[in-house]
Amino acid sequence: MLLNQFLILSAVLFAIGVYGVLARRNGVLVLMSIELILNAVNINLVAFGSYVSSISGEVFALFVITVAAAEVGVGLAILLLLYRNRRSVDLSEADLMKG
Amino acid sequence: MSVTEREQRAFIAAAAADARVNVELETEGMTLNIGPQHPATHGTLRIIARLDGEQVVAAEPVMGYMHRGYEKLAEVRTYPQVTTLINRIDWLGSFANEVPFILAAEQLMEVEVPPRAAWIRTILFELSRLANIALFLGDMGVQLGALTPVFFAFRDREFVLNQIEAVTGGRFHPNFDRIGGLKDDLPKGWIEETRGVMVKMRTFCDELEDLLMGNEIFEARTRGVGVIPADIALSYGLSGANLRASGVDWDMRRDNPCGLVYDQLDWKVWTHPDGDSFARYWVRLQETREATYMVEQMLDGLPAGPVMAKVPVIIKVPAGEAYVATENPLGVMGYYVVSKGDLGPFRVKIRSASFNNISVTPWVMRGVYVPDVITILASLYFILGDIDR
Amino acid sequence: MRGIGMLKGMGVTGRTMLRTLFPDGLRKPVPAPSRGAHTVQYPHVKEAPVTRARGVIGLHHDNCTVCMLCARECPDWCIYIEGHKELAPPRRPGGKPRQRAKIDRFDIDYALCMYCGICVEPRVRVLRAPHRRPAARRRPAGRLDGDGAALRDLRAGRQRQAAQASRSVPAPSPPEHSPVTVLGALVAQNIAFGVIAAIMVFAAIRLVTTRNVVHAALFLVVVLGGVAALFLLMGAEFVGITQILVYIGAVVVLFLFGIMLTRTRIGDEEGTDHAKRLPAVLAAALVATVTIYAVVTGFGDAELPADTRTTTAEVADSIFSTYIVPFEAVSVLLLAALIGAIVIARRN
């Protein structure tokens, strides 16, 4: 199996994730796109780990998974608070800090 | 947008934001219909519960789905025909429905019932209480999720129904009570059989005590759930075991026996101070045991003699009015009979126990969880026919 | 929670089971459930009705004198009687022929009849002979004919045949194939990679374009499943399974809870996308081309080693030896995130 297969796939996923973050207004969907980006990164990590056959690739993938889980937890909590005050999770509306 | 308009919108947005900052997690209460078609209601009772998450903000019972208009029907029927009608109100303990009506009619006609008839009436009254409450003891389990107790209840209740059927001919609708006495006497060998059934009922009570009442999960689900203090219970007109479970020592059988032979037996009125669902279950279990002991005492002291007093065949109750209430399995059931002296009653007002027992639900279900709504409904133990009449 | 009450409860059910299985006790453990159970197999075994059971009403035609009393007495008025008068031979020879009523029709509307037995009441038969002479009793309805044939079976539902409705199985759908172990031929790996990659890309595109938020979450599940499969394909077993447990098991459920708590509608949500989507597409395309160009030129034909199955032990050793500090840092981070999320989302 070529290393490139995995790298190209993760690049495509990364790009789709970037599109998702930029184009979406609904907070939950933005968080999901961020998950997509993190998973793309994970594929790269493990692919390079197995390419140079060192275990650190997988260990870092584990760390990324944990950090991502923590991030989703806090992200959804913030979203809930936003929903409670704004009655909607539309990020474009949350512009109270705008000048 | 001109400056003022943007400032105005910003001001409004800021004010709105402050107002809402500490608002509750507004999942704007979901109204749940514990609807007429629901396994937890013994028949067609509908509870409109406004929920906030899993907690009930307000619960409101809606009745009348099963209103058959007994009081109007009774006005166009003769006295014997009315008895076939009214034993369908509380269809589980149906002999107990006929007795107060017949007592009221006898009171109007000043007919003295022979002692043997009064004793047999009390025996059948207690047997119908056993049949009614035994089902509740099992049914409380199924409402809380335990599958086996309800089968024990149906199995052992069958023996009691057999005894009632052996005497009256009907398991659920005996039609055995007549003004002035009873339709027939006890069949031969019935007394020994009933003693055996009473022993079986006591083992049934012990089994349920082990299976359900001692169970920690049952206690966790019922202790402290649906607590009704004594004054609230009295103000809502609760009666029967629901009242005695709130600590009020009031039992129609002892306080105004009026025609049944409770004053000649020695028995104990069971009360429980807590007033929660566990107490209601506990009181009913003790009352079932007490009923078995009472029936055995009555079987021993049954006097000989006729079963029917001298009563004209075509019954014309003299004009007048009478109110008689007895302690039915569900609570106090009273008949207010107004007669104008012709073949049938002029007006029959039926005071049934479950109507009041259910009226306490809005008070008791404030702020409980959804599963507790079912526990409280199960512990209040109402029959829909009794509510809607 | 002390367990004694529960054990007693289990004792009761256990005892009942034994009593049903071995009705004559454990000394003679011969299983005879049909004798032990209290229920009767209704269609095959029928219980005899009690002597006083009130069954279907029958009529002794010759005794009836069409006095209509039973029709009037019935609470549901469900008895319909028609009769006519006819002459009968005089009682004494040479006497005047007697007028006698003959019954033509005696019907009961069984839809209404509730078998209350009032029409059979002896007391109501005014014409009843003063003392009971069973032979010539003038009663329209004789003893209830309790024989089985006409007896409406009062006790149809005597025993509760609680046949639990459980079901057998349609043609078994083959299980989702277990992760392809790396030992397979290389061809199998490439095919597997191709299929998984295609599914993942399609799901990712649908994830960012669909308007139904719950569908988006489910497409995320598909993508994460694909990533886990890729990990297993590359031999990183522990990471793959962690991905399933942490991501699919917990993170997506967190998303679904988030979706439900923010009251999204069942169908599509409007306004999930910006009006101006074009710049986002351009940005994404730019990112994609740059990275792919760099990757292709950088690692032209680098090959992944064929058999790289890393066992959990290796991962564990390296975590707790070389990467011990990041491991502790991450656990502290998780604790902080946990407390932070609770503080933010708590109601009051």
Add this chain to the structure above:
Amino acid sequence: MWTLAIELAYWQQTAIKLVVVALVIPTAALILGYVFLMKMMSFMQSRLGPMEAGPYGTLQLLADGVKFLQKEDVFPRRADRYVFALAPVVVLVSTFLLYVVLPMGPDAVVSSLDAGLFFVLAVASLSVIGVLMAGWGSANKYALMGGMRAAGQLIAYELPLVLAAIGVVIQAGTLDLNKIVLAQANGELFGWGGMGFPYILTQFLGFAIFLVAVQAELTQPPFDMPVAESEIVGGYQVEYTGFRFLFFFMGEFGTAFAFAGIASVLFLGGWYVPGLDPASGWFNLIGPFVMFIKIMAVSALIFWFRFTFPRLREDQLQKLAWKVLIPLALLNIVVTGVLKVLV
């Protein structure tokens, strides 16, 4: 080990194993359903259970299955079609994946993963997604409440399940289920290795917590809030008819069989029976039967709980999980760890 006469290509082996697994699960669900849900429950309630279909009602489940197959497949009008249709499949997938690592004999396992036990626990959490989809997809208030309750309960009880299993992993030193069985076969308790050493002897607390957690994972009484008949009338399964309901039923009983299998592997010594040396090939033949008996014993216990106990409320259930089961499981791990080092 025996070598097979004919040399099977890799994919042929997996194909055969797949077919076997695809046959084992429905029959397992049928047997479990019949023996316990019908017969044992009826005897406990002093009645006979189904007697009409087949001798002693054995074919009752087949009759029900056919009945359900010909039932109309009803979709609620406002339901989200895809989510509603896919939910039972997701639940069934998580059941099928459980059987991948369940060892019935030294070689009789689909693929003995290195992190086998971890795989089981990961896949068990998949059914949460299916349940939430069912709850959300059927556009019905009761279903939504059932789905939310189920999700909360399944997640809360995943942790005690994992922690209870860790005690065994510490003692066996490996995550691979087959190796755990071998460890139990060869291990000895305080020097006496006669009959092998099933971990239930030392891990009794772990076994108890595992059973309680399995009872909650299967949403059976005393933890059957998600499908509480008397409260929310069938919970997330309320809108399902026909073969979709069949999927849920098979999922439930398939998972019960699988979890009973995992429990017997972890705590009762899996396919090993004292008296034979574990390496001999005979175990491939008698292994499945030994496992079947142990599984029947464990599921008898599971269903006995189901037929006796009333239902807990969710807050009590969560309290039980977080305040009682998890601390106990952690205590069990600490004790096992310390003893493992000392002994």
